[in-house]
Amino acid sequence: MKKIAIVGGGPAGIYCALQLQACNNLEIHIFEKNTPLNTLLPTGGGRCNLTHFAQDIKELASNYPRGEKFLYSVFSNHFICDTLDFFKKIGIKTYMQNDLRYFPISNSAKDMRIKMLAALAKARIIKKKIKRLDELKDYNTIVLATGSKGGYNLACEAGHTIIKPKPALCGLKLSENSPKYPQGVVLKTEQGEILFTKDGISGPLIYKISSINARKDFPYEIEIPLINHEKLFEAVKESPKKSFGNVVSGFIPKSLAQVILKNYGKKCANISKTEILELVKITFNVVSTDNKGEIVTSGGVDLKEITNLCQSKINPKLFFCGEIMDIDGFCGGYNLQNCWSSAYCAAKGIRTYLF
Template sequence: MTKIAIIGGGPAGVTAALFAAQNNENLIYIFDKGIILNTLLPTGGGRCNLAFAEYNFKELAKYYPRGEKFLYSIFSRFSTAQTVNFFEKIGIKTYTQDDLRIFPESNSSKEVKTTLLKEIEKNKNIKKIFENVIELKKENDIFKLKTNKNSYTFDKIVVSTGGRGTGQKLAQNLGHNIIKMKPSLSSLVTKEKDYTDLSGVSLKNLTATVFFKNKKVKTVSGDFLFTHKGISGPVVYKISSYCAYIDFDGVNPLLISFNLVNKDFETFDEEFLKKLKNNPQKEAANVLCDYLPKNLAFKLFETQKINPKTKAGQLTKTDRTKISKTVTDFMFHATAVTKGEEIVTAGGVDLKEIESKTLESKIIKGLYFCGEVLDIDGLTGGFNLQNCWSTGYIAGQALL
């Protein structure tokens, strides 16, 4: 018998346990300080966006600001197709949305959780231990694990404690380097407070260009949302991910220019002028409503100190230009990420010290890692769970 401890019963740890359990000679203990798989419940707004329909593994890896190259060999063995198959086999049919995100047909993360738990129950060689692992050592080829309640010994260990667990600390104590951890996929707090009353207003598929200290960082696109503290939505999550290691603040903010109409200034200005001419008796702000939600269109006139009730035919060229500039170059100064609201953690166990074919530590034999505890994180769209299924599979296979 090989005694294996899986520290952390999130999606990564559970996947590793299920694959490792295929060998009846393995006796597996899943340790969790909370409730196994509860971290799945809020995913995808309760619908569990479990993967993304990119079936080319190199293309899929491009969605990971950290871990791209490391994931090549992992995804070449287990990526989108294998994930969909795996879930189908355990009784979860999936479907793909127009935006390529993959969900269970039930649209229920609870169903994903209970189905995975049932799979665990089917394996007599998996035990669940609800204890907090506080210490991990290796002495004479044996791992000694201490929890808040007991002490255990194991032959092999998988650390799968996620981005906010204590696995990084356990790894560090065993000699691993930890890449500084930073919040990622977060909303942003902005200097601009004029738009707080638009909180909840959203815009589809905007393009944003990000600058830091006068240098362009990245251009990204996606849906956008005003919040009471600033800005959010998939486009902002992308910005927070690509800028996770930029130290921006009130003194050196990120400068973000959104194009609200996806047209360049000249094209938009010409089009807007035509519309104003064709509707001379309409309120000018109402003409802008052809492009933007009403409350935002009126707010833009207010912030530019132009009376929104000005008749379209009477809007001066200067004022029209101001509006056209604002909608094609709508600026925010992001001063911080919104505290505690990040979806994932960038950073973690240094990939240089991990064997990508097995996910075994290059420093300590018999010690494996999977999931978000590693220095791997993706954009929104199912990529972070994909990382868990894939790395969970690789670690599980290595334990067979």
């Protein structure tokens, strides 16, 4: 019998155990300091957006601002269809929404958790926080699946480098000098939606921008296309007697137009081309993240120190999967897909290493 310790009973750790248990002669222990798969419960607003459709590996990997190249090989071992097949085998049927996100048929992260844990026939879950790697010295291999917190010290103990963790997929706070944008109002832009919050901006587009800029130092500016100037020019020409603000309100929410236009009441007949061009984009001065939203961590164990089967290049007894690695993706199921695929690779790597 070979003994395997999986530290962390989140999506990555549990999926890794599920992949390993088909292999005979393995004793699998999952060390979880809290309740297993608790972190799955809030995903997808409680519905668990477990993955996202992509045509091929390259397309899927392009949704990860950190880890894209590393994931080529990981996804070639275990792609979306393999994940969906595996879930089907353990009784979790899935469907794809119009926006190409996948959910369990039950639309319930809770149900998914129950089914995943029920399928864990052979692994034993031990409620314990692992503080030091040497607590696990009797094990033949150790998988670190501790997510964004709780495992960096263990990786460091083995000699690994941690790329500084920073929040991603979250709202952004704006400088105090920014205009008083209308709280709760949604602005629809060509690139996506922006929600104005108490002290900043949020919504799908902002999550994506926060992810792309996760490693940037604050403060920074972001520019977002606001109104198509040709269309606005036409609208202004057609209604010379109307106020500029009225016409602009046909393109963006009136409450936003009232905040950003100095010339709201001016007649369209008197509006210059420059005044129209000023509305081509909106600029935000970002001072920090607001730590709200679907937060994932950008940063973690340096991928240069990990093989394509998620094995440590420093200590071959050690494997990694999920968010502990310096991999993070956009909203839409990409972060869980990293968990499933990297957990599969770690399981495959362990089998190769041990047998």
